[in-house]
Amino acid sequence: EANTPDLYAPVEVGLHGVTKSFSDQVAVAGVDLNVHEGEFFSVLGPSGCGKTTLLRMIAGFADPDSGRIELDGVDMVGVPPHRRDVNTVFQSYALFPHMTVWDNVAYGLRRKRVRGAELRKRVGEHLELVQLSQFAKRRPTQLSGGQQQRVAIARALAAQPRLLLLDEPLGALDAKLRKQMQIELMRIQREVGTTFLYVTHDQEEALVLSHRIAVMNAGRVEQFGYPEEVYERPATRFVAGFIGTSNILDATVSGVDGSWVDLDGAGAQRLRAALPEGRAVRHGEAVSVTVRPEKIHLYDEATQPPTGWCSVHGTVADVVYTGVSTQYVVDVPGGDTLVAFVQNAVRVDDAGAPGQAVRMAWDPAFTVVFEKEVL
Numbered sequence: 133e134a135n136t137p138d139l140y141a142p143v144e145v146g147l148h149g150v151t152k153s154f155s156d157q158v159a160v161a162g163v164d165l166n167v168h169e170g171e172f173f174s175v176l177g178p179s180g181c182g183k184t185t186l187l188r189m190i191a192g193f194a195d196p197d198s199g200r201i202e203l204d205g206v207d208m209v210g211v212p213p214h215r216r217d218v219n220t221v222f223q224s225y226a227l228f229p230h231m232t233v234w235d236n237v238a239y240g241l242r243r244k245r246v247r248g249a250e251l252r253k254r255v256g257e258h259l260e261l262v263q264l265s266q267f268a269k270r271r272p273t274q275l276s277g278g279q280q281q282r283v284a285i286a287r288a289l290a291a292q293p294r295l296l297l298l299d300e301p302l303g304a305l306d307a308k309l310r311k312q313m314q315i316e317l318m319r320i321q322r323e324v325g326t327t328f329l330y331v332t333h334d335q336e337e338a339l340v341l342s343h344r345i346a347v348m349n350a351g352r353v354e355q356f357g358y359p360e361e362v363y364e365r366p367a368t369r370f371v372a373g374f375i376g377t378s379n380i381l382d383a384t385v386s387g388v389d390g391s392w393v394d395l396d397g398a399g400a401q402r403l404r405a406a407l408p409e410g411r412a413v414r415h416g417e418a419v420s421v422t423v424r425p426e427k428i429h430l431y432d433e434a435t436q437p438p439t440g441w442c443s444v445h446g447t448v449a450d451v452v453y454t455g456v457s458t459q460y461v462v463d464v465p466g467g468d469t470l471v472a473f474v475q476n477a478v479r480v481d482d483a484g485a486p487g488q489a490v491r492m493a494w495d496p497a498f499t500v501v502f503e504k505e506v507l
């Protein structure tokens with residue numbers, strides 16, 4: 133249940149048509165989104181897509197050119213940052229170097245006139261929350277990067293804001309520490325239940341941490357959804373390409389059969405996909421289709437895959453052993469390339485060596501159709 137946010141919980145952050153430009157540069161272009169109370173919500177997108185600008189407007193460091201930003205249903209545009217019940221954690225921890233860890237965590241509380249036993253209790257609880265009680269007397273420079281970031285999180289949460297904004301908080305950490313801190317952040321959020329709005333360009337991080345994700349590109353939200361949705365059913369070519377590894381093929385609709393679409397792709401081979409939700413497809417329409425590499429099974433050319441599966445023949449171009457899996461890069465007719473990840477745990481033989489003819493097949497439920505975008 134830890135991973136199911138309560139979507140009947142009140143909407144805490146509501147963005148409506150939020151737009152912001154800098155001279156000739158549109159940074160945020162009409163973003164609508166709702167974040168519910170208690171959610172761990174991520175805004176995921178490449179550098180420059182407008183994530184930080186969006187967060188700064190929610191914090192009150194900048195105002196939108198148009199649109200509304202509501203916190204608990206109240207329009208915040210024009211309300212200064214310190215009057216919003218919001219705190220921000222940045223990539224640079226921005227701790228006070230001359231203060232101890234304890235005083236850093238106490239800082240916001242003292243400004244809120246919390247004193248005495250109540251202050252000690254709140255600081256103590258939050259140091260415990262981030263597992264740094266034993267470091268209370270140290271200064272930030274005597275801590276590792278991960279520990280400093282935990283102090284920053286404790287400091288931000290100690291004031292008990294309604295909403296915590298986190299802008300690439302793990303960006304400065306090395307890969308291994310980052311993974312540990314992801315687990316840590318998840319635990320902290322689930323424990324305190326504060327709404328987290330998290331900005332990252334790291335797709336894996338967003339998938340691991342979030343209840344829901346908004347995928348941004350060039351100032352717009354291209355898709356919202358649960359991690360499984362944005363990964364398994366990308367709505368656009370951008371989302372398919374940005375999250376994980378995708379195979380993208382051009383195809384033509386050759387028929388619609390109930391809730392299935394028949395397609396010609398990879399050199400007039402027959403493909404099948406579930407009818408995309410909320411969109412009609414026309415016979416003869418040029419579309420793009422995608423299938424994730426781990427959904428593809430690799431057979432020798434003579435083997436018949438299960439009935440009804442998509443089945444494409446091709447020639448192995450490259451085999452890359454990656455430990456957990458082996459990646460097969462296969463050239464298919466029509467000039468496209470498909471990548472298949474085969475788990476080494478279940479790999480029984482040499483399924484293919486470069487130059488070998490193979491058959492790649494997958495359950496059509498894993499083929500996703502979207503509009504062909506002119507690149």
Ligand code: ATP
Nearest residue numbers: 154157158159178179180181182183184185186333
């Ligand atoms: P990153 O992950 O690199 O921080 P981002 O997704 O957070 O990127 P933003 O920082 O929001 O992106 O920037 C969005 C766009 O707006 C960029 O093209 C950026 O150059 C531009 N921009 C942001 N702030 C300003 C500013 N103060 N003045 C001019 N242009 C700006």
